[in-house]
Amino acid sequence: MANSKEVFAKNIQNLLKIHNSTREEVAKFLGVKYTTFCDWAKGRTYPKMEYIIEIADYFNVKTYALTDENPNYEKAYAEAFEENFNAPKELPIYKYNEKNALVLKAIDNVPLEWLDTNPDDDFTGLILPDDCMEPIYQKNDTVIAIHSDYINEGDYLLKNIKNSKLALRRLIINDDKVTMFPLNPNNKIHDITRYISKEEFDSKYEIVGKIKRHIRDFD
Structure with a gap:
């Protein structure tokens, strides 16, 4: 031996x-x-x-x-x-405070089977601050995005490069054009649909990830 x-x-x-x-x-x-x-x-x-x-x-x-x-x-x-x-996965969840500043609310440990994903994947969560994505997503709902640089049609967590703020919006990609819009056209913050080139989109926004989980707040 x-x-x-x-x-x-x-x-x-x-x-x-x-x-x-x-x-x-x-x-x-x-x-x-x-x-x-x-x-x-x-x-x-x-x-x-x-x-x-x-x-x-x-x-x-x-x-x-x-x-x-x-x-x-x-x-x-x-x-x-x-x-x-x-094994539980650490997942940072952000929210906007009363001064409209983005802050880390919590780091939750969630089981990977709940996310139905690969152990190497990373995630970011956001508690929605407004009604822009109603009726599917409501204010104070939590969305969890799986990190990805690749985009196609769907709902994405986006980071504004200029001010570092996070927002959930739907994206439609046609060739080198990006349509970015809130699902609720009558939203209270008066956000509008944007039609921009892929180059302009990449210069203004960073893809945090595509929505993987949606948690409804019933309080």
């Missing part, structure tokens, strides 16, 4: 090949010297548990994929993926 250093070294070498990674890349990720990582990969020394956990995170596997002799790498990956998928 191989000793623990030999087992660890063999697993490191196998995982490097599977992921097409280099020793330099992993050492940089861990923040350790290249020679230190090479000593682990060659079975000269054995890392502390904290580094074993970090290496497992790098390869997206459970730690036994590094410490067990002849482990099932596919199983170790699947278990790590399921664990990450079911």
